[in-house]
Amino acid sequence: ITLKLNLEDLIMNRKILIVCMQLLVLIAISLIIIVLVDKNDQVITPDSFKAYKLKKRGNDTSRKPSEWFTLQRAYPYDSVPLKAYRRALERAIAVRNATLNMTELNCTLAGPSNVGGRITAMAVHPDEPYTIYAGAALGGVFKSTNGGENWQPVSDDVPSLSVGDLVIDPINPDCLYLGTGEANSSGDSYAGTGLYRTTNAGDSWEFIGLPESYHIGRIAIDPIDTDRIFVAVMGKLFGTNSQRGVYRSTDGGNSWEQVLFLTDSTGAVDVVINSSDPQIVYAAMWERIRNPQYRRVGGMTSGIWKSTDGGDNWFQLTRGLPAPSPNVGRIGLAVSDTDPDILYASYVDHPGNLMGFWRTTDGGDNWESRLVSPSPSTFSGFGWYFGKIWVHPTDPDIVYFGDVDMWRSTDGGAHWYSIMGSMHVDMHAMYQDPNLPEYMVVGNDGGVFISQNGGSYWTKCYDLPITQFYAITIDNQLPYRLYGGTQDNSTPRTLYGGMDDWDVIFYGDGFYTNIDFNNSNIIYAEAQYGWLGKSTNLGQDWEQILNGIDGNERCNWCTPVVMSPLNSRVLFYGAERLYKTTNGGQYWYPISPDLTGGGGHGNLVYGTITTISQSPLSEDVIWAGTDDSRVWVTTDGGSTWTMVSDSLPNRWCTRVTADVFDVATAYVTFSGYKVDELLPHIFKTTDYGTNWQDISGNLVDIPVNDILPDPQNPQRLFIGTDFGMFYTEDGGSVWQVMGEDHPICPVLDIELHNNSRILVSGTHGRSMYIFDLTQVDIPTTSNKPSSYCLIRNYPNPFNQNTMISYEVSKSAHVTLNVYDVSGRLVTTLVDGNVSPGKHSVSLNATNLASGTYFVSMKAGDFKASKKITCIK
Template structure:
């Protein structure tokens, strides 16, 4: 084993260059943040975060999960879920006590999360179904006000598309096809069918599709259904293209194949007056750690007039060359009219096209900047259009805002960020209630009684428990006080401002959150790339501190940790570790750069991802980085030692945890898929990092996101993975599934509340769960 020692060299520090987005937050930090202006910040500041910030927001997931591999191995998500279910079955036989722990849903229920599809039940009044991006399928019987789960907790929670036939049969395509939002999109396991309103589901094939962009049923024959199989995002191959069933899903036929192994189908439109006329948009796309290819020779729009037996590519009036994602919609009242949005490979808007001859020829519409700006620089995140069933000139385009035209695309109005959350994905008209329209976006579900008018009132669902959490904090003093960082919904809290439910207190994509364990009025919240703030009044006013820290680059999710012996002492890191002794107001750098890497593509690669301070000796600190390094200092930063050992996997370090009684006992968890099934996930050192043992044992082959040591029984440890929570009662020799009642969903953070013995799990798509640990 080699040790690299760094002398103390930080005698003179250069001033940090403050990101433009920090300035934005500084302007907001002196005033109370309300729900409305948080949504405005998300909406109006999105382009700044993506293009003008230190990196592009959708690189974090891929660089973490794939690490230095060119692609995530084939079927990695599906295999991990299968292994998780196998381990649950083994736990029931070998250690039933571990499963006897009962998880319960904690919160939130009023925030919502990303909705990728909405369908209206054609037969039941006020009944709709929605697909949550990583939270399963949900049903509402009160016109979208409240939702109950209509999906098996043991199935993949990643959803791409939902459809309901004229007879009420549900079809669900798993695997989200929108490759944005941090690229935090999990692969699926094919298509499922329910004939009882979501009570039970049948697996009906297409397991290798990985992601599905759209499902549409023949309006005349409910047994005929089309599936736009977009295919795996992270590698080529799989089941891609347009599939058709004529027997209700018992068998499938590929009726339109892509030009190459990276081309899949993304959108479908069917002529409601002639179901043999079908439009399909094909999209050539793949995602690598070092960049994305969201265009190619396979991208285009195709039409069939014989139910998919033959196809022609439509080109008259459409742009030549590489094109990005396309969205297609046909007017129900005038089937000769159709609308097409075209995105550039870069993600910017290319144009809005109209046909009045059934697709034979297209004309590019003159559009104002409002329409183009709606796609920002990530138009591949949206890709759907909608036409009022009763008015061919009343058309909607999904974007950051919802865009509406009442004159066939000549003029456009956009939704108000205070009325409707940013990032639109799905719309559906209720044929039983004139003027009623449903909308799904990154904030959940909305309902309009004014035919979708973007300038009139929208009603947000009041119970929608499918929020995507990155992190969670629980007050040591008051366990009812929780806060967390959430995808596209900012940092949210369970208290404050006279609210009776969860509310926003810091904008952007919410990331690291912390609550002072001696005074819960001191809270901390960050948004992307380490833009963090402190508050001494429970979050009513936020004060940015990033400008007072030193680092050249900062991770999308930058670590912020307390000294376990003194909460006024805190640690924060970009590529350099910083220390504060006054609760985060002022900072001093205490390390050199702990990574030499600078970037992968535009992502600020080469950063610290996790920090841990030993409770038994606060001079001992451990750090892990995104380029697979582990570091330690035994003298409060005077000297840093890089830990090099052949047993370390050398990939993204997700968490380091130190035994509360012995600073030499340390655990490290990692992310980064590999093809081998004996992949290392959790390692343990008993000598301060000199040597390491792999204690992954029988864990599923999936990234591990967090580790917690039970302070009452330090040989019992818990891990959060992309496929659930696991416990080892023997220091990692054997792992068991922990508890019943929690879905098979990615768990991103664990928080143990020692006074009550409750373990909290932050999930990426199903909110927060908790379990009172009994003997485990």
């Protein structure tokens, strides 16, 4: 009986086991199906990207691009203190000029030259239509003499590379006027420094006034008396000021007077002249109020004004036009050259929707609404970003309007159709040849495009390195492969290291890119507000990898996503909390509480992590910085966090970088300007943030966006600033400029590939540049060199002491003298017989004044000299 029961139990247990196994198989299959379906749902498409943007930004379409660029320079104020900005620019230029001749770090353009960037203004030679000048948002003026095949920068000596407008003197085409300060009211529309003129077709420029203009919308020159010039001045973008409206010069720009002013928040965005009677002038006035947390792009004083006496007196045009209201926004104006009584006006409302088009045939006395089709809703919802209209040079019934698309009407503005073709989006400038109207040139967010058949087909112009990078990276295994996220042009990369072989691999505006340092096929790329994708086949296909990240958390416009330097499958993602993945993005989990002071207000995503750095010496040490000035560190992998920023400035933290030599050492940089005091922007800690040392040196009050220590020299640091690249050889006491050919423009990210000794700067307006660090690396030599050599002193520039090294191949009498710039002997460092080998001698600067000196070496027939600089 016992055996029978045991046998029955065994049979029953086996049946139960079989059923359990079947259930487990069914569960496993179900999980696989769920995973596959979920994975399929995460495949990235344009529609999924739009859905993510809508979730993060809501229905506010007016924020294109984001306030991110200006807020960090303004924080904690509502606007950038322009006096402080100018002081910082002057300081940067002074340091550049003082150290330019000593630097041995030259740079070369890395590209891209085929991607492009935002073109804000354009001018074409009236007699040579293939001579084109293009002004970039933050790249300065470029010139082509062969119809856009090749371009050269021609305004790099102008203090501001932000272009508002550019116009050619109609009588003397070698004379051009450049208005600095983009007027499109974009979040990264940098202020200008006034008006400049060239009389030699761009070879050199001179400042001619309007230093308080900040942003210039249009320049108009009297076609008969070219000494009479009108300038539409928008004034401050973030803030109010009285230096706005219409300005006039009657002596070719030598002096200026304000001839039309309405309010301190109403600027002139457009001005046009009647070509038959230049005493008749029209101006479009635009009232708008903006700060990083609030924007209003319309107001009661927006409208069209006219002068019939050359600008002495003005009156508003109203008959048939939209009535004054708080919702009247940007207005574009165009006057027909063949029939100057015909004018067109485009109106955009608050918050940015197209109101319509109006036309007058009697010089503005009466206007009629023209738009029949398509409906206004067909156009973009951020018309304040464009707002320009142009008339065909010979047919007054043909008119063009720049929006996301390029639109044309052939019946005086009633019916419109797109002539976009293959062009990039967002139109800002256009030229049509009056002698050959089929020849058209357009400037947009993607660069310059040319049509030879009236807009039926467009050709992109290459060789324009004006891409605006937010973040860049270098492929560790193949360092000639460069990647970066950009404004308006997504994430371009080069696989072969050329300037013109870049291709775009992702969606939206681009930001952080990470390349698996063990497998170059694995790429992580990001669009605005932290929309993150992963590709495992070199960018051919993408999947969204946000599983585990709370979609309701605040994410920065440029959300930091960084790869661990210790494990390529470990990445960190900064929202309001810091997230970590250990499996290449399959799942994320938070490792911190909210590290910010809370959310912002108004229409801005604020209260976010802006920078992350894990120590390359310990996986447990992680640093983070925020947009509200907080700096945090954990030494236990995220279990506990310590805020270490109490003694640091109340400024937007742009970068925190863990040191490569000491685990307790880190560097932190800040953005921002301050009027009433000189504000340091670079700090160092050697004790996990308990104490901070100011290492801004001679670069006080210049916003710094990134910092990198050199893994081969603990005293050498590299920084990217709002005004170019600088480095120090003495830990931060003295900074000197990097690269004579590097433009004075914002550098938002720098990356170093140590094995190849290549450093790359990512500029916001002039693409990328490469520095070969072997130029400053001291070579390893044997004790018996094969020749005589005077080695570069270190540090240079210097403040207290500098070490001068030299080599001799055989015993010789050596003299080493120091002279000032007048040739006067200052001191003799060596004068005697020296044995073969490398030698060093210290120069004490206690009795030296600031300035340039020369070290001269003589050994037998060998002579050499080096320039050195003392800065106190």
